[in-house]
Amino acid sequence: MSPSTNRQLFGEERMKREKVQTIIIGGGQAGLSVGYHLKRRGAEFLILEAHDRIGDSWRQRWDSLRLFTPAQFDALPGLPFPADRNAFPSKDQMADYLEAYARHFDLPVVTGARVDRLSKPGDHFLLSVGDEEFEAQHVVVAMADFQRPRLPEFAGQLGSGIVQLHSTEYKNPAQLADGDVLVVGVGNSGSELALEFVRAGHRTWLSGAPSGELPFRIDGTAARLFLRRLVFRVLFHRILTLETPMGRRAGPRMRSHAAPLIRTKLKDLAQAGVIRVPRTRGVRDGLPLLDDGQVLQVSNVVWCTGYERGFSWIDLPVFDERGMPMHRRGVAVAVPGLSFVGLQFLYAMSSSMVHGVERDADYIAERIVSASSSGTATRSRPQGSSTHPASTPASSDWELTA
Numbered sequence: 001m002s003p004s005t006n007r008q009l010f011g012e013e014r015m016k017r018e019k020v021q022t023i024i025i026g027g028g029q030a031g032l033s034v035g036y037h038l039k040r041r042g043a044e045f046l047i048l049e050a051h052d053r054i055g056d057s058w059r060q061r062w063d064s065l066r067l068f069t070p071a072q073f074d075a076l077p078g079l080p081f082p083a084d085r086n087a088f089p090s091k092d093q094m095a096d097y098l099e100a101y102a103r104h105f106d107l108p109v110v111t112g113a114r115v116d117r118l119s120k121p122g123d124h125f126l127l128s129v130g131d132e133e134f135e136a137q138h139v140v141v142a143m144a145d146f147q148r149p150r151l152p153e154f155a156g157q158l159g160s161g162i163v164q165l166h167s168t169e170y171k172n173p174a175q176l177a178d179g180d181v182l183v184v185g186v187g188n189s190g191s192e193l194a195l196e197f198v199r200a201g202h203r204t205w206l207s208g209a210p211s212g213e214l215p216f217r218i219d220g221t222a223a224r225l226f227l228r229r230l231v232f233r234v235l236f237h238r239i240l241t242l243e244t245p246m247g248r249r250a251g252p253r254m255r256s257h258a259a260p261l262i263r264t265k266l267k268d269l270a271q272a273g274v275i276r277v278p279r280t281r282g283v284r285d286g287l288p289l290l291d292d293g294q295v296l297q298v299s300n301v302v303w304c305t306g307y308e309r310g311f312s313w314i315d316l317p318v319f320d321e322r323g324m325p326m327h328r329r330g331v332a333v334a335v336p337g338l339s340f341v342g343l344q345f346l347y348a349m350s351s352s353m354v355h356g357v358e359r360d361a362d363y364i365a366e367r368i369v370s371a372s373s374s375g376t377a378t379r380s381r382p383q384g385s386s387t388h389p390a391s392t393p394a395s396s397d398w399e400l401t402a
């Protein structure tokens with residue numbers, strides 16, 4: 001389906017437009033939060049979302065996924081999550097909430113609009129979406145680092161008889177072949193999926209070392225009473241930030257390692273019968289080879305080895321030698337007008353989480369609006385009279401062009 005065949009603009013029929021003051025790329029929680037904060041400041045903006053429906057990045061995750069954050073920490077600004085505050089929403093409830101959020105605030109989202117290329121040939125950004133182009137003064141790349149599956153290079157050497165899936169492709173146990181499963185990676189995804197496989201009757205091996213675990217039950221009474229708030233809102237949101245020595249020490253590690261286990265405990269895995277094994281370091285005779293020299297005769301390998309940012313479509317000098325965007329609190333260092341929201345530890349441990357993204361979004365929205373009103377922005381001349389009802393331009397210089 002071409003990007004332009006499945007577009008839906010919340011609030012009105014989509015008009016042809018070329019120049020928009022601010023374009024937000026990504027209509028997940030990060031993009032919608034930026035949209036909320038720009039709208040309340042009266043700025044003009046448009047959100048471009050690659051998927052056909054808002055919330056699809058959640059919908060496409062595996063069937064049994066429940067958030068590890070309870071509903072009280074799953075709301076974006078201005079709209080409570082419609083569930084008991086202690087309930088752990090399903091991924092589809094989260095997806096539906098995001099869709100409802102965009103409708104509730106009448107945010108201008110174009111779905112089915114994947115930005116294929118972002119460049120800045122002159123004063124303005126140029127965004128290619130299929131055969132259409134958008135021009136913008138400010139661009140916010142609003143998405144988590146979890147856009148593409150990351151697999152070790154040796155994955156391709158596994159025998160063709162082995163079913164292999166990355167966690168992004170996994171939906172339910174029906175995808176697995178009979179027999180043993182090796183789960184590679186002991187993050188939250190790997191540990192939850194290992195439990196699911198062993199409960200579905202597969203002998204399950206879990207390979208790797210965890211980055212630690214929360215020292216309490218996330219659904220226990222103490223957690224409900226105060227520990228959850230202490231961890232999510234105090235530790236992750238206030239203490240582990242770029243403003244604190246502790247946060248500055250933790251940041252690089254958080255960006256390059258799996259997060260600590262939040263819901264699953266190592267003892268749950270042991271009790272359920274999941275067999276912990278060392279890291280998977282390669283392939284021998286088509287079978288996975290572990291660090292201790294063991295070769296596992298498994299029928300399935302599920303890679304819970306993390307994600308890539310997948311920013312190859314950003315054609316701007318904004319990445320360091322490791323491919324990480326260079327920014328200060330989300331504001332790109334070398335490309336004026338470009339910002340990021342949603343990245344892991346962008347500002348705090350909570351930056352890529354539902355409850356934490358809002359502060360970063362607010363900060364970026366404020367920067368955009370003050371840059372525009374201080375006149376540092378280069379303004380495009382209005383060429384038409386159409387305005388977008390969902391976004392009142394901060395300045396009449398910023399009309400959408402028809």
Ligand SMILES: Cc1cc2nc3c(=O)[nH]c(=O)nc-3n(C[C@H](O)[C@H](O)[C@H](O)COP(=O)(O)OP(=O)(O)OC[C@H]3O[C@@H](n4cnc5c(N)ncnc54)[C@H](O)[C@@H]3O)c2cc1C
Pocket residue numbers: 025026027028029030031048049050051055056057058061066067068069113114115116142143144146147189313341342343352353354355
């Ligand atoms: C398995 C899993 C479980 C998680 N559970 C929790 C949890 O319980 N609680 C919590 O707080 N956090 C959780 N997170 C972390 C985080 O909340 C989610 O990853 C969330 O989806 C991040 O939202 P986002 O808007 O930053 O990015 P995304 O959800 O990735 O949204 C980005 C959007 O950008 C779009 N996009 C990408 N590229 C383009 C492009 N070139 N052009 C146009 N659009 C584009 C995508 O289609 C996508 O819709 C979890 C993450 C994972 C992976």
